[in-house]
Amino acid sequence: MIQELYQKAIQFAAEKHYNQNVPGSKANYVLHLSNVAMEVLMAHKACPDFDLAFALQLALLHDTIEDTDTRFVDLENIFGTHTAECVLALTKDSSILTKRERMLDSLNRINFLEKEVGLVKLADRITNLQQPPSTWCTDKITAYWEEAILINKQLENKNEYLNNRLQNKINEYIKYAN
Numbered sequence: 721m722i723q724e725l726y727q728k729a730i731q732f733a734a735e736k737h738y739n740q741n742v743p744g745s746k747a748n749y750v751l752h753l754s755n756v757a758m759e760v761l762m763a764h765k766a767c768p769d770f771d772l773a774f775a776l777q778l779a780l781l782h783d784t785i786e787d788t789d790t791r792f793v794d795l796e797n798i799f800g801t802h803t804a805e806c807v808l809a810l811t812k813d814s815s816i817l818t819k820r821e822r823m824l825d826s827l828n829r830i831n832f833l834e835k836e837v838g839l840v841k842l843a844d845r846i847t848n849l850q851q852p853p854s855t856w857c858t859d860k861i862t863a864y865w866e867e868a869i870l871i872n873k874q875l876e877n878k879n880e881y882l883n884n885r886l887q888n889k890i891n892e893y894i895k896y897a898n
């Protein structure tokens with residue numbers, strides 16, 4: 721049942737991210753996860769052509785390996801090998817030296833998997849294109865904006881609603897660099 725899968729994933733994620741805030745905010749990191757899940761829900765409402773329960777679980781778990789002490793095997797034991805593989809694809813490989821190559825590598829791995837994985841990446845960046853933290857300089861904002869363009873290009877045709885929504889966010893975000 722979708723409610724039970726959601727609760728299992730958000731409980732795991734909330735415990736793992738318990739001491740983490742949204743960058744530049746006092747809000748707990750669960751705010752970010754909840755926003756990504758909401759984007760996935762709205763995409764499904766617009767066009768229900770993907771597995772909503774699976775996409776919601778990925779939305780809630782997508783930053784656990786990258787940002788917490790969660791290991792691949794922890795996800796594997798609780799959510800199964802395939803879900804763990806999908807979260808791993810959404811995780812940047814810190815051994816890759818440049819930021820652009822790190823993102824391209826993750827996007828390539830995402831593209832080998834089903835569309836739910838790519839759609840969560842789109843929802844993640846849509847959520848993150850809000851007003852940047854006041855500590856971000858223009859160069860950092862511009863780089864983040866360029867990275868969003870790269871994501872939307874590499875993941876085109878994953879979900880029309882989210883691709884369009886990300887494009888609108890990209891168009892708006894550049895104002896923060898000026």
Ligand code: NI
Pocket residue numbers: 752782783844
């Ligand atoms: Ni995220």
